Amino acid sequence: MFDIRLIRENPDAFDSALARRGAAPEAAGLLELDTARRSLQTELNDMQSRRNALSKEIGQIRRQGGDAAEETRTVAEIKDEMTRTEERLSAVQEELEARLLRLPNMLDPSVPEGASEADNVEVRRHGTPRSFDFTPRDHVDLGTGLGAMDFEAAARLSGARFVVLKGQLARLERALGQFMLDLHTSEHGYQEIQTPALVRRPALVGTGQLPKFEEDLFHMDPDYYLIPTSEVTMTNLVREQILPRSALPLRMTALTQCFRAEAGAAGRDTRGMIRQHQFNKVEMVSIVAPEESDAELERMTGCAEAVLQKLGLPYRVVALCSGDVGFSARRTYDLEVWLPGQDTYREISSCSNCGDFQARRMEGRFRNDGEKGTSYVHTLNGSGVAVGRALVAVMENGQNEDGSITVPEVLRPYMGGCEVIRPQ
Structure with missing residues (x-):
């Protein structure tokens, strides 16, 4: 505020x-x-x-x-x-x-001007999309062909925008989440956090989801909300706290289920796992001093990129324009992974510097050693990365002509040594 x-x-x-x-x-x-x-x-x-x-x-x-x-x-x-x-x-x-x-964060001067995602600016690319000697299929056709992805069963249970994963695909999604957590904690210096999936209203006000985006959330009686991302819970750990300067930066990561009542524009991404009401995501949150936040955004983006690089997935980094930066962010990079089944790049991670916007709403502060006054911390968050979308990308980029999926080498220890997923 x-x-x-x-x-x-x-x-x-x-x-x-x-x-x-x-x-x-x-x-x-x-x-x-x-x-x-x-x-x-x-x-x-x-x-x-x-x-x-x-x-x-x-x-x-x-x-x-x-x-x-x-x-x-x-x-x-x-x-x-x-x-x-x-x-x-x-x-x-x-x-x-x-x-x-209800007012959004003020944008950083470096944010490019633009009205929509069409005006976002590509910063860099990594990897070359694979050339197939057959027509690549999307993850829905691949998953159903493997007998391991069931949207009809999910619809009978819960309605649209849900999925049931089975067998090796279920294990592959679990492997992706564990791999990401291990990478961020062992190589990137993040502390693993487990947080509640239910929060009260003030937590969502603190990070900016409320009051503006109430219709996007699942509200539970008496006054709980299912988290749309663990950004909410991890960032609010410094709510109404005064941290010593020596405690900064704080870097945290969590693998949680996330829940969003709003699942994108009407009629868009209704097929498959790209936009769902329930999904798994590894999130990164950093709490830093103001002078560190710009550098921390670059660092966090690099940590998300490392996930895609180790999985061997082609991607690009784009700087969001003024018309596309999210409500709480002052500056954002999106990572977009190549999906052969859609013949395009799609968002798989979003890394944002929120400045002191969330800290003011939460009253999260720090004090320099030996000083009486306090200052607001800066908060950053980023997907490290969306697990379901990573599953989609691994399936589509690793597909073979017979419908099997080659497992990325880095995931094989998590898969009991499995190298190729074949029809059940």
């Missing part, structure tokens, strides 16, 4: 920053609420001072044996007026906070 003082000092710059995201100006409306809030607070303070002075006067009158009935009535009237003013102040404060919470 933004500091209203910064908006008060630079309203035009604030609206210009919103305009980069294609958002309407907000400064005037916010400052009107801020003015009303400050005016009501001043009135409340003045009434409190009058009440205190009268209370003191009543005490003096009574000690002298006088009649303080009129002063007592005035104090009661002031108390009633204070109650009404407090209610008005509370309503204005709530409206101001609600409007601030």
Whole structure:
């Protein structure tokens, strides 16, 4: 959430920053609420001072044996007026906070201009897409041909956008998740974390999913939400904490199931495992000092790239444009893996620097050694990577003409030495 003082000092710059995201100006409306809030607070303070002075006067009158009935009535009237003013102040404060919470993060100056994903800028490519001497199939045809991917059974159980994996494909997905965790913890310096899959509303407000994206979440009674990503739980571990500077950077990773009620644009990716309501993902989260966050984004992106490199998957890195950067991010790189079955690159990881945007919402701070004051941490998050999409990529890039799948060498120890997955 933004500091209203910064908006008060630079309203035009604030609206210009919103305009980069294609958002309407907000400064005037916010400052009107801020003015009303400050005016009501001043009135409340003045009434409190009058009440205190009268209370003191009543005490003096009574000690002298006088009649303080009129002063007592005035104090009661002031108390009633204070109650009404407090209610008005509370309503204005709530409206101001609600409007601030719905505003996206300000973009980094380096973010390229653009209206949509079509304007994203390719930064680099790694690997060359494989040339097939047969027509490559997509993962749905491959998985059903192997007898190990069942969308019909999943639909009978849960409806659309779910899948049942069986046998060696189920083991391959498990192998991918374990491989990613092992890589990030043993080579990249992340600490493995296990967190709840259910969180309360404040955790999602802290990372920016609420209140704006409530319709995208699975809400459970009495007031729990299924996590859309373990970014929510790991980032909130520093909620309302003041960390010593020596504790930074914090680097965490988790393999969790993730749940999203919104599964993409209507009619898009309805086939297969690209967009599902329930999926596994390895997430990376970094908590750093402000001066470290730009370098940490590059580092985190490199960690996600290492996963794809070790799996032998061709991919590209793109810098998201101003119209495509997510709500909480100030700057984002997407990793897009080559999928022969779709003859295109598709997102498999998104690595973002959120600056102090989430920290302000969570009140996550740090203190330099020997100093009294505190500063907001910077938070970063990235997929390291989406396990289901990695499964899709391994299947499609490793397919053979007979429908079998060659297992990447790095995964074979996790597969009991299996080199090729064949029809059951």
